[in-house]
Amino acid sequence: MNNLPRQKLIILFTIFVDVVCFGIVIPLLPFYLEEFQATPFTITLLFSAFSLFSFLSSPSLGVLSDRVGRRPVIIWGMVVSAIGLFIFASANSLWVLFLGRIVDGLAAGKFTTLQSYMVDISRNDKERTQNLGLAGATFGLGFMIGPMIGGILSNISISFPFWFTGVLALLNALIAFLFLPESHHNKSVKQFSINPIIPLKKAFVDKKLRPLYTTWFLFTFAFVLSQAVFSLFAQKVFHFDSTVTGFLFSFLGGIVLVNQAVLLKRVWLKYFSESKLEYLMMAILSIGFFLMATKINLFFYIGILFLGIGQSVIRVVITSQAAASATPQTKGEVIGVLGSIMSASMAIAPIIAGKLFESEPYYPYLLAALFCLAALFISTKLKFRKTKFEEDLTLPTNEI
Incomplete structure (x- = not known):
């Protein structure tokens, strides 16, 4: 246990660098693709290509991390991600862009393995939720x-941030190789299968987990609908350029940081049970998406605020409940299924968002609000909770 603070510091730094890479890339994609005369629908297809291969790889990487450990999967994922970014940055045609995002998508499951690492070093249920919140704050x-960083680097050239991100991903892999210890010592002995459908099928056969996974799918679908057209919406409705759009994403990240680093422990977990938090945050998200759909500048900013608060808490609560339901030998698999479900949403939702955006820019946000309302309805009506979450206990102040 004496090494625990060092472990936590190293894994949080690894998460931080990984998310910085992600944060550099996402806001700039639509502007980079303008160089290739890509339509809004093509842009959302590119998002979907990344997500489709993330969907296919996440469950398998989760199972693999249960079998061989978290560390090798994390390092492998960072190296493959760097290769995908280099391909993307050097592209001279659309098909090469798609190839780059596909390769990067194959490595995207590493983030759920990073979450599994945080679960591994947690000593109890309360610390698990707090550690996941800390990982979210780092995100x-x-x-x-x-x-x-991406907005500033784009002033050099629109492709330069992607080269920079690839180098950063390689450096992160090197740091993990040199300093990140293994966290998973209760290795699974079951045979590894590359077939991603096996863990997904197993997950949805589980009657206790199925409602939780359904709620998670609706939430992630709504979130991805909003994010897939965020840059396009800001550009078309408010005429924001790449620099301003980058700062809007930073504003959203700042909200998530404060919410998970400070408010999660001091407010949300102090005064609400996890089940009630899920209901409250789904309602907040619904309101936020409706506000963003108004196309009114002030309401758009308030909607971003609600989006940051709602989604960051829901991620932690559902991931914590999923981890609590798993054995030490299957935590990576269960959390990997969550990642796969999110990737499925990320594969499907951008295509729908792109088509809706071409009809009317605010339609994706209206649909996102409706999906959150559906998730709220399911989570309240089905009342799925594992026994430890059924008791409306709030964490005592001295334990937070």
């Missing part, structure tokens, strides 16, 4: 800084 910090 927020990285997503706040990444877009700012």
Whole structure:
């Protein structure tokens, strides 16, 4: 246990650098693709290509991390991600762009392995939720800084940030190789299968987990609908350029950072049970998406605020509940399924968002609000909770 603070520091730094890379890339994609005369629908197809291969790889990487450990999967993922970014940065045609995003998508499951690492070093249920919140806060910090770096670097050239991100991913892999210890010592002995459908099928056969996974799918679908057209919406409706859009993403990341680093422990987990938090945050998200759909500048900013608060808490609560349901030998698999479900949303939702955006820019946000309302309805009506989450306990102040 004496090495625990060092482990936590190293893994949080690894998460931070990984998310900075992600934060640099995402806001700049539409502007980079303008160089290739890509339509909004093509842009969303590119998002979907990344997500489709993330969907296919996440469950398998989760199972693999249960079998061989978290560390090798994390390092492998960073190296493959760097290769994908270099391909993307050097592209001279659309098909090469798609190839780059596909390769990067194959490595995207590493983030759920990073979450599994945080679960591994947690000593109890309360610490698990807090550690996942800390990982989320680190995500927020990285997503706040990444877009700012990307916006600044894009002034050199629109492709330069992608080269920079590839180098950063390789450096992160090197740091993990040199300093990141293994966290998973209760290795799974079951045979590894590359077939991603096996863990997904197993997950949805589980009657206790199925409602949780359904709620997670609706939430992630709504979130991805909004994010897939965020840069396009800001550009078309408010005429924001790449620099301003990057700062908007940073604003969102800042909200996530404050919410998960400070408010999660001191407010949300102090005064609400996890089940009630899920209901409250789904409602907040619904309101936020409706506000963003109004196309009114002030309401758009308030909607971003609600989006940052709602989605960052829901991610932690659902991931924590999923981890609590798993054995030490299957935590990577269960969290990997969550990542795969999110990737499925990221594969499908951008295509729908792109088509809706071409009809009317605010339609994706209206649909996102409706999906959150559906998730709220399911989570309240089905009342799925594992026993430890059924008790409306709030964490005592001295334990937070």
